[in-house]
Every structure is written in structure tokens, then in C-alpha cells.
Amino acid sequence: MKSFQPKIVYFLCTWCGTGGCETAASYRMSYPENVLISRVNCTGSLSAVHILRPLIEGADGVVISGCHPGDCHFETGNYRARRRIAVVKSLLETLGLGPERVWFRYVAHGEGRRFVDTAAEFNDHIKKLGPNPLKMRRNT
Amino acid sequence: MKGAQIPAPKGIADGILSFLKKGLQEGIFDALLLPVKVPAGDSFSYVLMRETDLMDQASPLPPVMPVQGAKALSNLTRYGNGAEKIAVPMRPCEIRAAVELHKLEQVNLENVFLIGLDCPGVLPLKEYLKNPKKGDALYRKALQEWALESPRWVCEICDPVSPEAADLHIGIMGAPRGKLFLIPNTPKGKKLLKRLDLKAESSLASRQTEIKKLAQKRTKNKERALRALRQEVRGPERLLEIFANCINCHNCMRVCPVCYCRQCYFDSEALKMTPDNYLMRAQRKGGLRLMPDTLLFQLGRMSHMSLSCVSCGMCEDACPMDIPVSRIFTLVARDAQIVFGYLAGRSLQEPLPQVIYREEELKEVETPYQETYRPS
């Protein structure tokens, strides 16, 4: 069997997460190329649908990074994001759809190392979990 | 806690209606919102009335719930309160939905008297329609014996039996023969009793015992039912099997009292793609179900409204494919509401979990970072 290359969607907030990514780039650090970055203005702007849809339509995991608590550019966006993600994870847990395929971790603008590590660690984590069973189902 | 008593010599429904009629005649209410039998006699619809000529057709506790009372109330007060003071007797789940809708600014309770009723549960709408006369007879019996044969699944496990959010609760359970309790819960309810010259002096001990008994029984049912259901729905395999018959009519969304959006995200432009997108998705899996996004709709709706789900069962009643929608929503909603220590419709004072936050909470949602992580 060919080694499993997961497809990972990484949501980064414009102000911190993306900054972490830029910092990593300026230090020439690298992260797995199968991690697809998607920038959102704030993690608080993510709806549950943004997390569920990739999981149904082909992603093996979704990871979300925004500002640390108290640092949100919009003051409270990351607190709200945390509550929303809690709902999605509870839903995935109840229905046995793999809540472990969704990660939420703060990454500040200067934390290039933390960004790269998160991408790599999540990638390894998903590799261990194997392909997302939902994504290959035709009947969705 | 004490309650007042009103006479109901000719049965429960008659007692409730006489009380409402009196309130109307004395000018305490300007109008009533009541379920009334439709002319064909095969169902019920909410009627807002100032005249009392349809009163004999009215039924405060009909055997079915064709329209969620909170939805009717929302239709009435979404654009603010009129000058009319409206009395609305509703079942516990309808009261809870009204409370949620009030928080979502889709119901205005200012000029509304929410009157709670004890509810033995209702029959599945489709079963009732097969033989309305039989359903009526079954329910008459249920109102006397306070036990309903084959109610809906959600009714059997409904354990918030006596909602505290209603201004006034009409207690049927535990009331002496030929009487009903009136239990004021809010200042509005207390004022109402005062205007009617009724004093809350009767002890409610007998009622509390019965309520406790019923609540315990239903809680037990609930635990058992949810435990079984949890096994039945776990995993993509079984979940897809359950939703496989979904035909995307979105009836569940439109009858849901909590889904108030005029234009649902899942009916919007957001999910309409180019043919190439659909082809690409089909090629990835060998085939793509059309209409697409069936599971996304269900999961998305769960994540959007499960925190406010009151388990009223409307979605399942309206599903033409008999998908156990309300069961799955009940299960998911319970788990989600537990995360925030929230119970939908319990209290007007409890803010919606999605509009507030605490700085220190939900650590389990975050994945801790280990400085020492090295890729394997």
C-alpha cells in the first residue's frame, strides 16, 4: 500500500495564525506540503459548516489557529470560536465521526516554530488515524 | 410554593377554556391564541381569537402538534408586540421554544401571557391523520388517566415536565378532582391572579409528588432510549444509513421552531457550484449523490441549532421519509447543551451559550502544545 498522504485544511486567522506562518517562512522553516492553508479574518468568523464541509468533501483533518486568549484583534473572536468548535467537536463525538480530526491551538504572530510544529504534529497525528472514512462515502 | 385553584367540573379542557374565557371577558386578555379543530375535523390549527364563537372547537391540549406553538407566537410577535394582550396556553416544549425564540429576538413576550400546561405527550401526526376520531378518543382517555398509549418518541422522554418560564402554569397533575391549579411563576403571573381575585393559598404538595414521579419515569426512559440510540447512530456507516432516505425537502428545517432564518444557508447560493465542481467531486469517489450536501445539511443544522433544540419533535412529524430526525437531534443537543451547562428554554435569564464566553473555559477543546515535539 502506498503511504497515506493526508489532506489537511489549516485555518489561520489573519492577525496571529497567518503571522506565525509568515514568521516561520522568514526563518526558512518548512511544514508538510499536504497541509493546505486557508486564511480567515478571525477564527470567530468560522462557522461549523467550514469545519464540517472539508471533512465530508475530502479532508482528513481540520486544524484551526488564532490569537492567544486575550490577544484577539477583535477582542473576543477567539473565545467565540472556542465555543463554536466545542459544539462541533461535541457533535462529532456524539455521532462517532472522529472529533480527534479537529484541532484548535493558538499560534501568535511571532510563534513560527509553534506553527510549523502544529502543522507537522497534526499531520503525524492524522497519519496515525488513517484516512477519514467520511470523505470516500458517495452517499453524503 | 403555593397555587390557586379554579373549578373544572366538566373536564380539564373545559376548565382551562372557562378560565381563559373569563380572562377575556374581564378584559385581562384582549385575545387568545388557541389550537382549534379545522373545519374538516382532521387536524388543529392555532387561531387568534377575540370572539369566542370558535371556543367549542378549541382544544388547549390537542392530541397532536401540527404547528409548534412558539412558531405561531413568533409569527404573531416577530415584529414587536401589538397593543393586544394575548394569552397563550402552550405545552412545555412550546414554552421552551418560545423562550429560546425570545432570546433570539424572534418572539416578543412583552404583551404575551405565557400559560404553561401539563402535557401527557402527543400522538405522531401521521398516525393521528390515519384516523383522527380514534386519536381523539385515545387522547380523551389519556387526559383522564394521564398516560398516553404510543406517544411520540420525544414525548416519552420529555422530563422537564413543568416549565418555570411560563408566567402562569395550569397544573393538572395532582389537582383535586374537578379542580385545576393555577401556579404563578413570574410577577406578571402573580398580578394576573390578583386581578382575577384568586389567592395562591393551596398547597401543591400532592402535585409535586406526582410531577417528581413522572419526571423520574421519563428521565429513566430518556437514559435508556439515549443509550440505545447512541449505539445505533455511531459512525459514518450507520449515520449515512439513517439519512440515506433524505430527499432534501428541508421540511425539518422549516417546521423547526428554532430554525428561524428566512433564508437558510443550506438553500442559499453558498452551496451552488459549477458543473466542474460536481464532476470533480464525483470523480474523487466514483460517484456523487445528487442533490449533494445531504449530510452536510443535517450536520450543519445540528451545529447551528442544537444548543437551542427543545426536542419538540416537529421535525420528525414533518419528515415525509420517517427519518428519526428528532431523536438524533435530541441526542446531539443534549450532549452539546451539557458542554455549556445549558438547558434550552429553561429560563429567560440564561443567555444563549453562543453569545457569551468566559476567558477560562473549555480547555479540553484546545490541543496543548508540547515545546519538545519533534516529527516522527
Next chain:
Amino acid sequence: MEEAFKPKIVGFLCNWCAYAGADLAGVSRLKYSASILPIRVMCSSRIDPLHIITALLNGADGVLVAGCHPGDCHYQQGNYYTRRRFAAVKRILETLGFEPERVRLSWVSASEGQRFAQVIGDFTRKIAELGPAPCRTEAFL
């Protein structure tokens, strides 16, 4: 009946012909029934079937749609479309046995004050014969 029945007729009148015709009737001091509740629209083709049905279900005893004579439409062809739509509404009411006599389409030009008064009188008489619309008092609409 306690009181004599006074029909209520909703009249959708086009700005350029029917409404001007009504105006002329007034200026000429022609007397016509006060049963009509005129609503001015820019063209009779502005009238969606829904306007007619809504009026009927909300208790109008009759609905009149009046516009320019065929060929005279201020917007060239509006009234031709009106006629088709009106035909459809009326046919639906016929098929459902839902009192098609309560809707009427008439052409009245700006110079036909006399005709306007006559159309109103005529229609009012007919509606009076039919009696009040049942929708006036029906609760279960």
C-alpha cells in the same frame, strides 16, 4: 341580514387610462357607486395574480382590473400580458369553483368617463346579487 349589503370592490386602475377615466367621470360630475376602492398602478400589467387573490382572501367582494384598451397601452404591450394573466387567474378560480364572477377585467380609456361609471355600476350590481364574499368572515384562511 340586519344591514343592507354594501359591496366592497378593489379596483386596480392603470394610471394612463382607467384612472384617468375615473378622474374624468369625477370631473364630469358623473355619479357612480361608492363601492369601489381604487388603487392606482402604473400599468395594469403591474398586477400579479397574487394581488387579486390576496384581495379576495382578505375579504374584497369583488376585484376589478382596468387598463387601456388593447393596442393603447402606454407601455405598448402591458395590457396584453395583463389579459393573459387575468385569463389564468379566472380559469383557476373557475376550475376550483371559487366564485370567478368576483373578478373582472375591463378596458376603460382616459376619455371614457361614462364607461367607467357604467363598469362600476354594472359590476357593483352583479356583486350585490352575489352577496358578501365568504372570505370576509372565514377564520381558517
Next chain:
Amino acid sequence: MDTAFTLNEGVEEGLKKILSSLLEKGKIQAAMVLDHTEGGGAAYSLITDPQMMAQTRPLLPLMPANAALALSRLTLKEPLSGPVAAVVRPCELRAFVELVKRGQGSLDHFIFISPVCGGVYPLQETLVKGGIEKKLPEYREAMRQGEIAVDIREACRTCEHFVPTGADMIVAAMGQDDPETHGTVFMQTDRAAELIQDLGEVMIAEKQTEGPLETDLIRKHQGLRRDQKKKLAQEMQLDQSGLDGLIEIFGRCIGCHGCRAVCPICYCELCVFESRDFEPKPVDFERDLSRKGRLRVPPDTLLYHLGRLNHMALSCVGCGSCTDVCPVDIPVSSIFIQVGESLQELFDYLPGRDPEEEVPFTKYETEEFAEFED
């Protein structure tokens, strides 16, 4: 005389083989057919993998949703870029043509394959109780005899348009010898004939035969359906309804608007009856209450149904989805079909007959309908 081909096997199996070999040869990008689902029913699927054709059920007598909705969803944004075959029933094809007239899709690059339709079973009866497979032998026998299958939906039983119009390929599921062992397919267009050309070696022998409509069996079936329709009209006596009759029929409506949601003609993203215009304000309620003393809440139930009749009955193809989806068993389609046909007769219009034919409300004659003027 049409060009027809005899298959070496039944119509459904043959069709599956044709489609899978078209997919294999890359002559079509995908095929849209009814696919078996986990729940024991069927759903339309866009199939790209030829292997997967084997498990599909192109001719299963079931309509989980009118296929026009799926076809419209597929081509709403832009036309297809390459050929896609779609196996759809005659009413579904006509509904899609109506949608295309309204700019809700495109016919480009579609190859429409349509059966002579024996009708479908109600969704409730079959899917829910899982009885569809059991019904199949009975259904096939009825098709062979040109009879109306027992228990098919009322909309189907009374439908006279069961021979497809506008299809590229007609599958003679009725009207030719042995649809179960030696099926016949008719090529109606050059592009269909061209497409099928190299498939000879798989299962096809060419023959010249009379068209699918002109056999005695089809004529007999037409007669049976016409009788059923007359019988229904007599039973319902719709023109005797009046206000009371309409309230009797629609009184138990719960306002779910499912009939609109599944109607292939009702394409509006936001229906006017769900819009702000139709949300009463407190002053409206107070006005109506002082006028009538009591009123239904939510109001406008009858207005919704009458309004929808006005908006779409002229294009109603009689697919019966609205009745299927109604949770309170209102015979929506029986009413819409009767009203629709009366309108269609008035305008001499058959919805979906021809993509070039304009919807009657978008054109006019200067001399017409004088009988509606007073």
C-alpha cells in the same frame, strides 16, 4: 420508422451496460442515474466510475426527488463542458426543459435517456416499509401487459404523458416484445445514434421498427390512463369546491412548504410566501382581528396554495412529488394537475414539450381571450 436496437438482455441491465461502456470509452464524462442507497431506497447519483454502474438502478420505479432539480443544480452556474448522460423519466425531462426556459439550467451536452414510463410507487409506501423489491415482479408484469401497475402513485396512474418527448434515446420499457429479456432502445437524435455506434460488439443488433408510441399496447395503456384521469376528476369534483371545499382540503396544512421545496418548477431561492412581504406585522393582526374576531395563525395558508397555483400550475408537469412529500397527506398534486391541465388547455401549452416554445406568460397575441373581458 425509427432506428432502434435490440438488446441481448432486459432494458435495465442493457442500459447499465451501455452507460458503463460509454463511460469506459470516455464518450461521456458521467452518467446521472438512480443509485442504490444504504437505506434500501434510491437517490440520483452522478456516476463517473464505470464499475459503479453495476449497482445502480436506472429504471427503479421510484422518484426520490424530481431529477430536474438535480439537473438544474448541476448546470445552474454554467453549461456542462462535456457530454453527460442522464436517465430520467418523461415528467422529469419536461420539468427540466421548463427550468431551462427560466434560465435555471442548460440542456447543452446532456444526452437524455428516458423510458416509456410505467409510473412510480409512492415514496412512503415503498421506501419506508422496504417493499419496493417485492413489488418489482408485479410491476414488470403490468408493463409487459400494458396494464397500470397496482399501487403506483395517483399522479402516475392518471398521467397521459408517459412516452418521453425530447429524449435522445427512448428505452421501450413498455410497448415492445419482452422488455425483460430482449429490450429495445430507440435513437431519437443523431447524436444518440453517433454515440452508440461503436458499442455494437457489446450487445446491440440494429433493427427498423415502428416508433415506441405506435403500438397497440401503448394505445391501450393510454386509454387506461385516460379513464383513470376521468374517474379521478369525477371523484374529486374540484369545480364544486368553493371556499369551503378548499378549506376542507387545505385546512390541515402545517405550513412546511415541502410541496414548494420539491416542486421542480418552483425554483425561487426565496419564495415570496416566505419573504418579509408575507410576514404579517402586529398592525395587520390587529386589523384582521377587529374585522373578523378570529383568524388562523400563521395566516395565509390558502393564499399560499392559490398563489402557488397561479405562479406555477401552467408549467406543472404532474410529477406528483408534492403529494409524495406532504407529511399530512393533502392531495396536492391531484389539484395542481387538474388546475394545471385546465390552464394548459386554455393556452394550448404542454410544459416541457419543446425548449423553443415560450412560456405563455412571456408572450401574447393582440387578438385573444376576448371572453375574459367585460
